[in-house]
Amino acid sequence: MRPTEFPQPLDTLMVATCNVLNLANPGRLFYENQDPYSQTEFERKITWLGERFRALNADVLAVQEVWDDAAFKGALGRGGMRYDFVVVPGAENNDTQHGAQGTPRVGLATRLKVEAVQSFADFPPGFQVDVPGIGQHTRFERPPLVATLRMKHGQTFNVLTAHLKSKRPKFLQDALGQPTEDRDDRKVVALASLRSLIMRGAEAMALRCLVIDLLHRTSVPLVVLGDFNDTPDSVTTQLICATNDIAYDRTARDVALFNAYDLQGDFALKKDVAYSHIHQGAPYVLDQILVSEEFLPNGRNSVGDVRRVDYFNDHLHEGRDRTRSDHGFVRALLRLKLPSPPPAQSASPSPTDATAPSNIPR
Template identity: 35%
Template sequence: MNVRIGTFNVLNLARPGERYYPDEAPYSVAEYEEKAAWTAGQLRRMAADLVGFQEVFHEEALRDVCGRSGRFDGATVVAPGADGVSGPRLGLATRLPLAEPVSTVVDFPDGLDAVVDGVGLPVGTFSRPVLRARVVLDPALDTPATVFVAHLKSKRPIRDPQAPEHDPREEALGKARALVRRAAEAAALRFLVLDEVVGNARPAFVLGDLNDAARAVSTDIVMGDAPSRSWPRAAADRRAYWDRLLYSTYEMNARRVGRDISYTHVFNGHYETLDHVLVSQEFHDRNPDRIGEVSTLRYFNDHLFDSQLGDERRGRVVSDHGQVVAEVSLR
């Protein structure tokens, strides 16, 4: 049995006529129809059994595009808190049965009140509440898996509103503030993952826009540290490391095909993979006790273009991110 798991940043999915940001005009009816048709078409191309969404402003709009896709008839489609006034939220559409209700996590878990040189992290909540679901991968075998959908803080600077615009020093400080928040959110997400995977054979996925590359520090925090070839020496200690790791399907795919040709975002001429599907050791092909393995990884990014190469400008009706789908072959 094969299961397809995907992630999709839909870029401000909101109902027509309703302002989603103070400085953004609402979608017209025509714009919304075009955006809904495009989004539904991408969902058909992805052909996923489960998709985690980012930047959902109205749950009703998410239900609409999933319905138009024809992929999620009778499925679960939710976007908790996406009421149009609470900012962008995360969503989930799954044809797989739920083992328990979908929940969200706003506050950081206990133990994240870290102090560095006498200064504590000034962050205690997720900027976009993490969505947590437990689904049944194979109903015939009653195989549950935990799914986290996340959208970590972007690289966009957190600016002091009193600072002069285009001040290079404030731009540097703003990026540092954004990095502190993203790193803190990554550590908090890591704590949530550890609560699910340590000391058991429960599989897990992390889906979402992590706003950095696979080996960026913040993404590395979410995945955890792997043992080296020679350390730790004790087999039990090495197994403990593997038990708590997550693995990047991006890296697994690049290793298998021998080249890296993937990206999910283009900004100022920089091609980056910001959107990820991370899996626990239960899906790693080197694990003799795996319950499945990642067989393929597909990127849907042909709508992205490099604005540095021409005058073409992307409209609001398509996403500024590519979509990612990992296919898992269950044993």
Template identity: 35%
Template sequence: MQQELRFATFNVCNLALPGVKYYDDQIPYSVAEYDAKTSWIAQQLDALDADVIGLQEIFSQAALKDVLAKTQGYRDAHHVGFDPDPLADHLTPNVALISRLPVMAGATTFKLLPNNLAVSLPGVANPVQHFTRPILHAKIEVLPDLSIHVFVCHLKSKLPDYRNDNHDDQPDQTGIAMLRSLIRRGTDALGLRSLLSNLNKDDRAPIIVMGDFNDVANAIPTQMVMGLGKYPINGIDDRLFESYRIQSRRDPLRDVGYTHIHDGNYETIDHILVSEEFHPASRASIGEVVEVMYLNDHMTFRQAHASDHGLVLVRILLHGKSANGVTPSSPDATPV
């Protein structure tokens, strides 16, 4: 029997409690603004009607609980998320996950980069050893014999990483600040790819990675997460595939997908990546991405309480085969 699964990613844009300062240059929400924002987010969640949703820019998990209480379909959903470190130098938004499917024990976030990874930045004494924002990992039980690893991420933005060198009379410093951001985003991507590779060695199961990558699918950081240039090792293909590109029901006549507008450019920087189990060309396939949808009409109206990101919804159709313990594809059957 076939079964449809729906996964979504949603950058809600600065969800914080009223009266709480979340960025130094932002005025805290009033009670009325908070009510409008939480109500709007709740409406979007119900419109998605997804089984599992990854969220970004969550400054308060209590605020997210307020959102869920306003929904029709997620009041009793599983909620996985951790508040930012109150002892940190500055408040940093976290990610979260809500699921109408059972969440198995052991959900966690990764703050430190794996495998003792450390990357130096220009003009910075200490190397980067942590993710810009923690990566969330949870294992979702879809069927008694099928579970899926889900990762929610929010990689470093393109906002220049200025330190103490922002001087108008030295324009090259802007380039250095932009380079720092690029390196940090690449470091986030490398760390996430390492988490995925480590996981495949220990617990082979389908994987879905979703979130705000702050870059397009062809960008090197995104390709790093996907496993650019990697090939099956010992019969295991641990690459990921952009769901948009492998969907079976893509209609170019209504291809209006984008999730962000910057300087007049329409870009898709929010992605849902899937492992070979959901690639129709793989012998390990147990299902396929049938459709990817972008909910972005709100970006035209630019309401103060709305997000500046579009929402991404992926529909996956299972073919009725078990996935845990499935034989990975052989090298000559690897999807391209």
């Protein structure tokens, strides 16, 4: 038997991550320095996104840069996609809420049964980080979202959607949003870039803490996906994954993450098109899908594998247009073993807490 083959049937699971580039309702100001979308622009944007969502056809669709959940739902509908569960915490549109304010949010759409969902804004106690000129960085700019999902045959897994701080320099501003630093001074630019790095590193550290809470001494698989604003080999991504720790600590595998692209099966079609963003003409992988050890083909605790990872990035060569996206979309085909049948006589399961994802301390 090949190492990547399982002796029993597997369920397939398609997951995808999409940075949708400022998805907002028409006429709604989202950034002070950008004009709102006209109705025509908005129609073009949700039509374009709808077509991409239909092509992805994911069971779990994670999105970043959503200002209005109504716009996200509109794009799903425009693509003819039906998802029973759609959520973008902090970007709701209703009688009392008018979308995200200050910064866009991450969201999730899924066809699977949702056992629990929770958004995390604050860093764990004691894990705040000082940023020069700003003070303590204590919370995510865009809170990550964790959901516990159940597949049709009963397999449970957690999915974490994130969007880390960008590399754009973080300049100081006054209460009215006016700059208080000389942005033409290259030394000031260097300090502002350091602020962004520290903030992204702090968010990566806090995300790592969340990953540990989800994985430590549990067999529930975890999929982490989103826009990391850094490459797979970067310090921040490796901080989240902690894969290198396995070389000298056998117990580290329990809480490590692995890049799905590196775990693809033997029959995966691989070629040099694995990038999700182009900056100054150079391709980068910023949008990533990471998985826990349960998806390792030869892992001691394997319950599945990564069959294929695809990059939908042709539109990055079509020119900049805010009615599209400046990020490629990434999709992974995962497989999970069917659960073993229960014993003939077993104790009744305990009631499930449906307010928080499994294995997260309350």
